Amino acid sequence: MKPYLIACIAFAVFATLASGANAQTTTRYVSDELFVPLRSGQGNQYRIVHRGLPSGTELKFIEASEDNEWSLVEMRNGEQGWIRTQYLLDKPTAGIQLKSAQAELEKLRTQYANLQNDYRALSGDKSSALNNISSLSEQRDQLERELNELKQLSSGTIELNQRYQDLLEKHQMLQTESDIVKADNERLRKEKTYDQWIYGASILGAGMIITLIIQGFGGRKRRSEWIN
Template identity: 30%
Template sequence: MTPFRLLVVLVFVFSSIAAAQARTVWVDDKIYLPVRSGAGSQFRIIENAVPSGTAMELLESDQNGYSKVRTTKGTEGWVSSQYLSSTPIAATQLKKARQDLETAQAEVRQMQDVLANVTGERDNLQNSESSLADRSSELMAELKRIRDIAASSINLERRNGELLQENQKIRNELEVLTAENERMEAGKESDFMLLGAGLVLGGVLLALLIPMLKPTRKSDNWA
């Protein structure tokens, strides 16, 4: 037993004495102590063969070497003081030490389990941190790609505006050319109509002039 645990036991013993005017004593090693009705061997035995290591409550002691006790069964009687000890016997101390050792071992196992859980949580956090770092890199790359697309979209929009302006300019020029072509086509039709009219008129004139220009035959009688 460690000095600290022994001190705790002693404090508990002294506290019990102050509170109940009684203290705990133990039957000494390897004996069976009879409890008698009076302070002497001539008194009858009221509880026989209390084994060594049994805790009893000490009520009083006399000058003849006897002590009045209360057993765990509630029996009050007298026993020889020489077989009583103010501390537990070695077997009881050993049993208590073993119990303390088992308790300490259980606490150690519990702490080992806690440590294993904490270590597992730490590893999980490290893995999560690594995953978050990878995800952050992916998001940064995605953000750069989106920015590039946005810049390309702006350039495309500007180029689209330029193409629209060029298209409108070409349309205007096409309309001008179409109007000019229509005007020229209309002029050609007018020229063809005038030419046709001239040819018709010329044909009519020729038809009128040719008979007039043809020499007239003299009749045979005139010859």
């Protein structure tokens, strides 16, 4: 009973200290593929506050123990407890970053399909637009290959952040390419409208000239008949 009372007092002291240090709190994440128990004190002998925090759980870091083996954290519902520091990460887990990369890839696939449809509707023989579509296709395939590699490496987080940043940069490049293709398509649409206008104006002008010629011949014929 005495150890339990001491544990309760210690937990109350730590909770009080934590409430005064909220301005200095930071965020931590539970590392990959784990269900980590949250305890009321710095040690396995303390009561379990939460039996299993799943991987990727966002926690508010409050303070670390003197030996840095345990960290005091707070869940979103306000409940606090101690967890081994080795299970905490400064950044989201590989699984969370992988889902974000997959969402970006799906967005690029949709943009790519829309650009192909616009291109077919406007003109299929413009080499500049075709080259841009081909370039987007190659970059999309490269992104898919890197995503497959990222899936294989999702169990580790050493190089994942750098790869994730590379994917974001390539996404920005693809977005720029997408804007260029959209501009080309708009230009092609305007050129096609202009060509149709010129063609119509030419037909109208030719019709007016032919009408004037016919009227001229008709007038001469009437004057000749009147003189005779």
